[in-house]
Amino acid sequence: MTAWPFVIAAYGVTLGGGGVVALLSYLAMRKAER
Amino acid sequence: MPTLHAFANPARFLKIAKPLTPLLFWAGVVLVAIGCWAGLTLTPPDYLQGETVRILYIHVPAAWLGMGGWSGIAISSIMALVWRHPLATIAARAIALPGAVFAALCLTTGSIWGRPTWGTWWEWDGRLTSMLLLFFVYLGYMALAKADADRGGDGRIPALYGVAGSVLLPIIRYSVVWWNTLHQGPSIGLTQSSIAGAILWPLPIMLLGFTLLFAGIVLMRMRTILALAKAEARMRRMARS
Numbered sequence: 113m114t115a116w117p118f119v120i121a122a123y124g125v126t127l128g129g130g131g132v133v134a135l136l137s138y139l140a141m142r143k144a145e146r
Numbered sequence: 147m148p149t150l151h152a153f154a155n156p157a158r159f160l161k162i163a164k165p166l167t168p169l170l171f172w173a174g175v176v177l178v179a180i181g182c183w184a185g186l187t188l189t190p191p192d193y194l195q196g197e198t199v200r201i202l203y204i205h206v207p208a209a210w211l212g213m214g215g216w217s218g219i220a221i222s223s224i225m226a227l228v229w230r231h232p233l234a235t236i237a238a239r240a241i242a243l244p245g246a247v248f249a250a251l252c253l254t255t256g257s258i259w260g261r262p263t264w265g266t267w268w269e270w271d272g273r274l275t276s277m278l279l280l281f282f283v284y285l286g287y288m289a290l291a292k293a294d295a296d297r298g299g300d301g302r303i304p305a306l307y308g309v310a311g312s313v314l315l316p317i318i319r320y321s322v323v324w325w326n327t328l329h330q331g332p333s334i335g336l337t338q339s340s341i342a343g344a345i346l347w348p349l350p351i352m353l354l355g356f357t358l359l360f361a362g363i364v365l366m367r368m369r370t371i372l373a374l375a376k377a378e379a380r381m382r383r384m385a386r387s
Contacts, residue, residue, distance in 0.1 A: 113262045115197035122255040123182065126204040129254075130178075130359065133247045134171070137366040144373035 156372050159233055163365050171362030177355025184348035192345060201259040202341075203348055206334070207356035208252035209277070213315055215245025215360070216280060216308075219287065220315075223308030226301055233368070235301035238308055239291045240367035244360055246284035253277055256329075264328055272321035273329035276314060283311045 185203035192199035218241045225234035256274065257267045268274065291304040322331045333340045334349075 115262055118258050118262050119186070119197055119200050122201045122204055122258040123186070125254050125258070126208060126251050127178075127182070129247055129251050130356070133244055134359065134363050134366075137244075137363045137370070141366040141370045141373070144370045144377070 156233065160369065160372065163369055167362055167365040167369065169362075170358045170365065174355050174357070174359030174362055177351055178359060179355075181348050181352035181355050184351065189345050189348060195263055198259060198262050199345060201255055202345075203352045205252060205255040205259060206349060207352050208248045208255055210353060211356055211360050212245060212249030212252045212277065212280060213318060214357070215241050215248060216284070216311060216315060218364075219245065219308040220312035223305035226305045227309070235305065236368050236371045237364070238301075238305065239295070239371060240364045242284060242288045242291060243367065244363045246281060246288065248356075248360070249277065249281040249284055253281060260328075266328075269328045271327040271329060272325035273318065273327050276318045276321050280311075280314050280318060283314060287311065 181203060185200050189200070191197045219238045222234040222238035222241070225231040226238065253274070256277075260269070261267050287304060287307055290307055291301075293299075294301055294304050321327065322329050334346075339346055
């Protein structure tokens, strides 16, 4: 079994998930503080 | 508690939180970027697991923050119940979503790691099941905190739930010791590790990076809750006059 697709998927999910929650939190903060 | 109560004033808290938010966030981004680069390119593959061992650098921080997030909710809840600290309830509410996201990321990356390593995406063993329970407890907390805020509650019921939920933390921590599980036993301690230093070294960078990122996100969410509460209070004052 090739390992790299699993490694890339795990990194993609984590960085994507972390990025989305950070972006949504930032946009909500900007909107609320405006 | 004189220092903690000094931050109970939202204006004083915001004075510190506003410059601290981008600082924590960008320091976290830089450290995570360095950690990813090191973890993907500089460390050798494991003699047994091969390249899949690189999932360690994101799976462990996700687990740390999933559990650390609930520790934060439990501590904030105790502060809200005992000292009526006004920012403690807000902090607990702010931690819930990123905590739930990182608990879900821990489960997902663990599942992705499990397929090539164990030959299965999922196993109902002690560690995986207790972590899944923590994720559901997060969802319950978010629903409860929202319902309490919507009906103008004092946050006592979500705070009690936050303290009660912390019973899961030692269960998750010791699940690999108490039960015979597919998940490996504890391999990383505060003073020693069974993982070779050549593989382990990017992990502290990733742990610190994700922790700073998490703290930045929590501050953003606390500022959002405070700003919304301020706007709502202003609307109420206008409606009265």
